């Protein structure tokens with residue numbers, strides 16, 4: 001294949017643009033914010049789960065407290081009825097003894113229930129405190145996630161700006177190459193990542209292999225418009241005065 005040496009040298013500009021586009025693409029996929037966001041999302045989810053679990057426990061305790069209070073009210077109502085009967089003077093002595101006995105039992109029951117209620121209230125208070133703590137933790141985790149997402153978006157916007165400029169440059173460069181040369185460049189670039197590079201100090205700029213004496217003499221003897229490719233990586237080797245041939 002043959003191509004004007006000036007056109008061949010312009011391939012180096014295209015290769016620079018493509019190298020930068022590849023770097024941007026790599027940075028987009030590997031920016032540290034992405035791992036940070038994945039971690040922050042996990043943390044937010046765990047904290048949301050903890051908050052839901054806390055709310056469930058609190059709801060259960062609230063129902064237990066209500067049940068306990070209802071039972072205490074029922075016992076009190078029964079005590080009031082017994083006391084009213086005793087005060088009414090309409091019961092005989094046997095009934096009176098029975099009522100007094102029942103009142104004693106009811107009072108013991110009431111004390112037990114009240115102790116249990118107190119214990120429930122204490123537990124509820126502790127769970128409520130945990131809930132407030134869980135809400136603060138969740139808010140912190142959500143803030144960290146939003147912060148990381150914000151940094152990612154800024155970094156992406158910066159990269160997007162450079163990407164757009166380089167893509168425009170590329171679109172202007174591409175039509176300046178004859179089709180067979182561009183076709184070769186694109187094929188090698190797709191396969192190996194680099195389509196063309198400067199031959200310098202006897203090394204292929206793409207794969208860095210040092211060329212042996214016979215390869216160098218072959219290159220030195222080739223016509224300036226001959227398109228040369230690296231035997232190792234296939235990249236187009238562009239010669240300039242820097243090549244040191």
Ligand SMILES: [Zn+2]
Pocket residue numbers: 204205206207208209230231232233234235
């Ligand atoms: Zn090479």
